Amino acid sequence: PDAEGNTITMIEHSGFHWPLFPGLSQRLVEDLAQFKARPDDTWIINWPKSGTHWCWEICCMLVSGKAELLQQSKVTAMYPDCAGNAEVEPIPSPRVLNTHATPDNFPKEALEKSKLIYTVRHPKDAVVSYFHHTKGIKFYDYERGTWAGFLPVFLEGKNEYGDWINHTESWLSLLDGKPNALILKFEDLKKDLRKEVQHIAEFLEVSRSDEFYDDVTRLCSFDSMKEGKLSGKDSDVWRAESPGVFRKGESGDWKRHFTVAQNEEFNRHFNERLKDTIYAKKIGY
Ligand code: A3P
Numbered sequence: 001p002d003a004e005g006n007t008i009t010m011i012e013h014s015g016f017h018w019p020l021f022p023g024l025s026q027r028l029v030e031d032l033a034q035f036k037a038r039p040d041d042t043w044i045i046n047w048p049k050s051g052t053h054w055c056w057e058i059c060c061m062l063v064s065g066k067a068e069l070l071q072q073s074k075v076t077a078m079y080p081d082c083a084g085n086a087e088v089e090p091i092p093s094p095r096v097l098n099t100h101a102t103p104d105n106f107p108k109e110a111l112e113k114s115k116l117i118y119t120v121r122h123p124k125d126a127v128v129s130y131f132h133h134t135k136g137i138k139f140y141d142y143e144r145g146t147w148a149g150f151l152p153v154f155l156e157g158k159n160e161y162g163d164w165i166n167h168t169e170s171w172l173s174l175l176d177g178k179p180n181a182l183i184l185k186f187e188d189l190k191k192d193l194r195k196e197v198q199h200i201a202e203f204l205e206v207s208r209s210d211e212f213y214d215d216v217t218r219l220c221s222f223d224s225m226k227e228g229k230l231s232g233k234d235s236d237v238w239r240a241e242s243p244g245v246f247r248k249g250e251s252g253d254w255k256r257h258f259t260v261a262q263n264e265e266f267n268r269h270f271n272e273r274l275k276d277t278i279y280a281k282k283i284g285y
Contacts, residue, residue, distance in 0.1 A: 002142075004149030008134055009141045010160055017160040031085045032101060037110035040094040042117065042204060047167045048100050048160070049129035050121035051186045053245055055200075056096055057220050059117070062201050063094045065208065067215035071228040100161045103170050114180065115204060118171050120283050121186035123164050124254035124266065127154045129247065131257075136242025143239065147257055155269050165273050172278040185283060187251045193217050222249035 001007050010017040042063060044055045053071075061067050088097065099106060110116070121129075131150045134142045157163025175181035182203040189196045194217040201208060208216075218224060226246035238244045258266065274280045 002145060002149035003152040004146050006142060006145045006149055008145065008153065009139060017158065017162070032099070032105055033107060035085055035107035035110060036089065037107055037113045038093055038095065039113050041110065041114040042094065042096045043110060043114055044096065044098040044117050044119065045106070045171060046100060046119040046121075047126060047164055049126045049133055051119040051184075051189060052098050052100075053225070054186075054189060054220060055117060055119055055184065056098055057225065058197055058200055058216060059096045059204065061216045061219070062197070062204055062206050062208065063096060065206075065212070067212060067219060069219050069225065069228045071225070102162060102167055103174050111174070112180070116175060116178070116181040117184060117200070117203070118175050118181065119184045119186060120168060120172075120279075122251065122254070123168075123270070124258065124263075125186075125251060126164070127151065128254045128257045130154070130159065132243070132247055133245075136238050136244065138237065138239055148262075151258075151262055151266070155266065165270070165277070165279070168279055169277050172282065176278050176282065183282070190249075190251050193220065222246065 012018075040063075042059050044052055044059065046052055057069055057071075060070055088095070103111075127150075128147075131145070131147055134140050134150065135145050153159055154164065157166065161167055172183065175183060182200070184196065184200070194213060197213050197216050197220070201213065226249075
């Protein structure tokens with residue numbers, strides 16, 4: 001239960017909470033460790049709600065050379081930790097995959113062989129987005145959940161995929177300086193998407209025309225992705241009244257959710273623990 005007694009449905013395995021998506025089972029979590037990596041795989045890795053869909057579309061376009069939105073039609077390919085190896089294995093190269101797993105649960109082979117993109121979002125915006133996600137997705141049964149009830153779950157590190165600081169710091173310490181890894185900030189994509197599209201292309205070692213980068217930038221704007229014909233809202237996953245995946249797409253929306261007291265409590269929890277972290281040195285919100 002959250003701080004106000006509303007229950008969030010999740011499963012626990014390996015000391016960790018995982019979402020209770022249909023099809024996700026203990027076997028699939030174990031499956032991820034056995035995943036057969038390919039050198040031309042691109043992984044988008046992050047704590048949830050930190051730009052997964054956004055980066056996935058950008059990378060799919062860059063590696064395929066086709067400027068078109070795929071949206072949710074490829075959702076199973078996005079979540080090997082939900083889809084399972086049997087479903088991901090037949091996808092032809094080059095694959096763009098996604099996980100929210102921690103390094104402990106991530107396939108070891110992929111760490112060395114594949115291209116890894118870690119996206120970080122301001123934790124206050126990530127938790128706000130995660131609150132709406134948890135309320136909006138049917139499987140959590142959290143329809144009556146409140147922001148005041150949800151925030152403490154996050155501060156105690158009891159969300160799925162665990163504590164935000166542990167998640168972020170364990171990935172950053174592993175990936176920082178690794179030649180096959182790129183660390184991206186959600187806020188940088190917001191600030192200058194065209195520049196970041198080109199930055200990602202360089203990392204992926206693909207070279208496309210300026211017009212192509214313009215097309216990717218246009219198609220991957222918030223409005224374009226929200227209007228996409230297969231948006232998350234249309235699927236069976238989201239409650240009818242929920243805005244779906246493409247809710248606001250802003251940086252700083254947390255200011256409309258946090259009270260002064262909640263903000264102070266958040267800062268107390270975070271500031272001490274963040275001292276001397278790679279996160280504080282390199283990302284430094
Ligand atoms: P909000 O809930 O703050 O709107 P993920 O894909 O990891 O689940 O992240 C979802 C969050 O990224 C949502 O945040 C969503 O609106 C935002 N997002 C997705 N595509 C975006 C885009 N093209 N531009 C800006 N934000 C985007």
